[in-house]
Structure formats: structure tokens, C-alpha cells
Amino acid sequence: MTTQIEQSQTVLQSRHIERLVEGRATSDGAGVRLTRLLGQDLQRRLDPFLMLDAFASESADDYIAGFPDHPHRGFETLTYLVAGRMRHRDNAGHEGLLETGGMQWMTAGRGIVHSEMPEQKDGLLAGFQLWINLPAAAKMIPAGYRDVQSPEIPQFAVAGVQVRVLAGGSHGVIGAIQRPTTEPLVLDLALSAGTRFEQPLPAGHNAFFYVYAGEIEVAGRNAGMRRMAVLSNSDKADGVVLRARQDSRVLLVAGAPLGEPIVQHGPFVMNSREQIEQAVSDYQNGRFA
Structure with a gap:
């Protein structure tokens, strides 16, 4: 329903x-082709956000192998599907089917x-897929998962703009996901x-947007299609x-920086090298149950 x-x-x-x-063309999982827009070089600048990947293809060869079982620790993920169908399963017993217009929020926490x-x-x-860091005090919380189907995502229209509020709040409309600390x-x-x-933004929050269709102008400078x-x-x-400047689709993202050390090793994001070594050991020894 649109307000x-x-x-x-x-x-x-x-x-x-x-x-x-x-963005950088790359592949992940079992060979899924995607564009990495936010990586380790921007993690400090766009704290608390750790990664943003965009994917879009009509060729099954680019995505059919998917992302088989793999671990995470220390952060949260938001996966938003503009088109298609994708199934999530994890070792905590969660399962969900992500369909066009839907999203899922996963908390890796202490391990999944x-x-x-x-x-x-x-x-x-x-x-x-957007990775959002967890504060040091919450990195070892239990893993969690939530599906939000397309009809459940709050949306509104204003002055010719359609807005879907995946997380946070906009123009008095509260989004599907609310998170403390990183906001x-x-x-x-x-x-x-x-x-x-x-869109009003707190001065201390880091912010960016990705144009996935059309062209957008902000304060006299243009951002074209497939630019963050x-x-x-x-x-x-x-x-x-x-x-x-033309019919456009945009993902707008902002959040409160944590200002804490960021140490990433593949699918693990912690605050120190020792914690990373512990994460690797725990995964290898089956302690991500």
C-alpha cells in the first residue's frame, strides 16, 4: 500500500x-557476476557500511551457481531483490524465499x-547486498534472520517520486527495519x-546513493547510471x-558511523587481528552452530 x-x-x-x-566488476560465491561499489577502500569513509554489491543480468550463466554455504561473523546484511527469486537457508534453521521487491535482513553476529x-x-x-557493521559490543550477539516480502515494505509517494522505505524512516514513514546504534x-x-x-540527514551521518537507472543531479553535479x-x-x-534529469531509480543510504577499528578477512569483520584469527578457528572447528 502506498501512502x-x-x-x-x-x-x-x-x-x-x-x-x-x-564500481569494479567481479564475481563471488560460485561465480555470480556482480559490481562491487563499496569495498575496503571506502569502509572508513562510509562507516558503518562495509560493502555494497549490485547485480543485474538476464543471463543465467551469470548467476545460476549462486552462493553455496559460506560463513559470516561480526556484521549484518541487507539483501534487496529488484527482480527475480532467491532462497536463503542457514545453519540456525532459518529459511526464506526472496522474491521481486522483497528484502531480507540477516544478523551474522557471533557466526552463521x-x-x-x-x-x-x-x-x-x-x-x-549491503553489509552494515556491528558495534564491538554487539559483534558476538546471536545470529538472526528476517524476511520482509514486498507488500510489507512501507512506501509513499510525494511530488512525482515513489519511495520504498527499507530501513530507517522518511517523511514520517517508518521503514521495515530499525537498528540501534548504526541507525x-x-x-x-x-x-x-x-x-x-x-531527504533530511543528520550532519554526522555518512551517506551515499547509487543510480541504477537514469541520471541524478545533486548541487550542480550529475551522477549517471551505474554510478555510486x-x-x-x-x-x-x-x-x-x-x-x-530523466526517469531514474536510486538507492539512497545513510547511517551513523561507529568510529571503531575495522579488520576484515573475507566474510569476517571484527575489531582486531586476534578476533579474526578466533573467527577462522571457530568456523574451522564447527563452532558456528
């Missing part, structure tokens, strides 16, 4: 685009082993050509104003 918002929240001074990121496998043999599979905001925006969307834009931090800016 109609009569008047958008006003941003008096927009952040600007600090950097445009093209899961798989994400496409449930289609042809057609478009497209979506995103992630994740919006999927569909903007008609010539429209604008204003890192937004500036400024005490004078109270949010961001996005203007669509």
Missing part, C-alpha cells in the same frame, strides 16, 4: 557529491553459515524526469536534494 504525502520535508542546504564511484541460491533458470535477476536509512527511489526528492555517489559531510548541510 500519499502531501508535502515533502524541506532541506535548506543540500550535501554535494564528493566523489563518483564506477548460510546459502543464497537463485530459484529461476532464466530471466532477470537484479538486486543489491541505517535505506530508500529505494523512483523519480520521474524533472522531479526532485528532499559519496555525499559530502558538512555541518551546514541538513540533508540531500536529488533531481532527476
